[in-house]
Amino acid sequence: MERERDRLIKRENVRVCIPRYLQIGKGSLNELPEIIKILGSIKSLLIVTDKQMVAFGYVKKLQDILTKAGLKSDVFDDTVPDPTDKVVLKGIEFLEECKNDAVIGFGGGSPMDTAKAIAAMANFSKNIQDYKPPSMFDKKGLPIIAIPTTAGTGSEVTHHAVIIDSNNNEKISCRGEGFVPIVAIVDYDLTLSKPRRLTIDSAIDTLTHGIEAYVSKKATLFSDRMALDTIRLVMQNIYAVDKNPKDLKAREGLMLAATLGGLAFSNASICLVHGMSRPLGSNFKVPHGLSNAMLLPNVTKFSINHAKSRYADCSRAGEFALPEDSDDVACEKLIKGLYKINKDFEVPSMKDFGINEKNFEDELKNMATDAENSGAPNLNPRVPSVNEMVDIYRQAWRAS
Numbered sequence: 001m002e003r004e005r006d007r008l009i010k011r012e013n014v015r016v017c018i019p020r021y022l023q024i025g026k027g028s029l030n031e032l033p034e035i036i037k038i039l040g041s042i043k044s045l046l047i048v049t050d051k052q053m054v055a056f057g058y059v060k061k062l063q064d065i066l067t068k069a070g071l072k073s074d075v076f077d078d079t080v081p082d083p084t085d086k087v088v089l090k091g092i093e094f095l096e097e098c099k100n101d102a103v104i105g106f107g108g109g110s111p112m113d114t115a116k117a118i119a120a121m122a123n124f125s126k127n128i129q130d131y132k133p134p135s136m137f138d139k140k141g142l143p144i145i146a147i148p149t150t151a152g153t154g155s156e157v158t159h160h161a162v163i164i165d166s167n168n169n170e171k172i173s174c175r176g177e178g179f180v181p182i183v184a185i186v187d188y189d190l191t192l193s194k195p196r197r198l199t200i201d202s203a204i205d206t207l208t209h210g211i212e213a214y215v216s217k218k219a220t221l222f223s224d225r226m227a228l229d230t231i232r233l234v235m236q237n238i239y240a241v242d243k244n245p246k247d248l249k250a251r252e253g254l255m256l257a258a259t260l261g262g263l264a265f266s267n268a269s270i271c272l273v274h275g276m277s278r279p280l281g282s283n284f285k286v287p288h289g290l291s292n293a294m295l296l297p298n299v300t301k302f303s304i305n306h307a308k309s310r311y312a313d314c315s316r317a318g319e320f321a322l323p324e325d326s327d328d329v330a331c332e333k334l335i336k337g338l339y340k341i342n343k344d345f346e347v348p349s350m351k352d353f354g355i356n357e358k359n360f361e362d363e364l365k366n367m368a369t370d371a372e373n374s375g376a377p378n379l380n381p382r383v384p385s386v387n388e389m390v391d392i393y394r395q396a397w398r399a400s
Helices: 004-009 028-039 051-055 058-068 085-098 109-121 196-215 221-243 248-268 272-284 288-306 308-317 327-344 357-374 386-398
Strands: 021-024 044-048 072-076 102-107 144-148 160-165 170-175 183-186
Touching (some): 021 028, 028 058, 028 144, 028 183, 044 058, 044 085, 058 102, 072 085, 085 109, 085 160, 102 109, 144 248, 183 248, 196 221, 196 248, 196 272, 196 288, 221 248, 221 308, 272 288, 272 386, 288 308, 288 386, 308 327
Parallel strands (some): 021 183, 044 072, 044 102, 144 183
Antiparallel strands (some): 160 170
């Protein structure tokens, strides 16, 4: 049987999409005006964020930095946890009123995805269905600056933006070079005040990015190194940051993992976990990181025999397994380790989250069909049928 590594070597031609500028490290936010100056054409920026970021004073800090450098900024803080096309269109109207020529996504994945969509759609089609895969949006929209304040989504470096079509509640993963930020500011100082649940769920989201990028059928030698480093950094730091939320080294490690994970999956793709998690968010309002955490152990168990050497590499990178463990042993340890993570960090089952069983059963077939239509399951090592995805959902619903 051909090993997965041999399969990857055959993928010789890969287009890589990354931001032009990546400013990484403590205090990086202060470097933003200098980067904007280098870009040359930006005079007025729309800060896309949420009301919590405003209330906590982070937005004022950012505006003060911009104002001091002679840059005008306006604030759109009406983003919602699962971005919708209606919010994006509202943001575009506000941008046009303020005459902004660039957009800053400031916050978690939702503000960043909203900012990306505003910047991409402002001068093009306003119908979100026009951005639905397999369509790729590679046109040049307004410049996007991404500043994450959570260590999880990796949206600051990806060519994705997930937006819900309000007409049918469909989550659309918009893709293309037009959604890639021109600048990403990766400053772990901005994550220090995040609550435990958000910190942990974001870290498991990052872990999922690393694993899925590495086992994806579109994985490359370019994405492999970042994917394995993502897994390593998450597992080296998730327990430390939970023990001491002010552990700067651990915060820095998780922030870097999120960025590396974003680069990895943006250039290799996500797989079955993400395909199945999005319908949970749109149907039952399960936060994205948490829905990935709910599904990761069961999806890995379902898939692992179809890419043993790849999953074994993931297990060793995360120190679930020892370097000398066989692939079989490493895979067993990975599955046990992922279930242990969920137990250690009190990740609720879907049942414990409060999803009504009847409503859940009524939506199972639709959710599995939506997952299939996303295309992500087709890149999984083991491609599931709709009925197999229904079984995985049921396992995750009752998991303890």
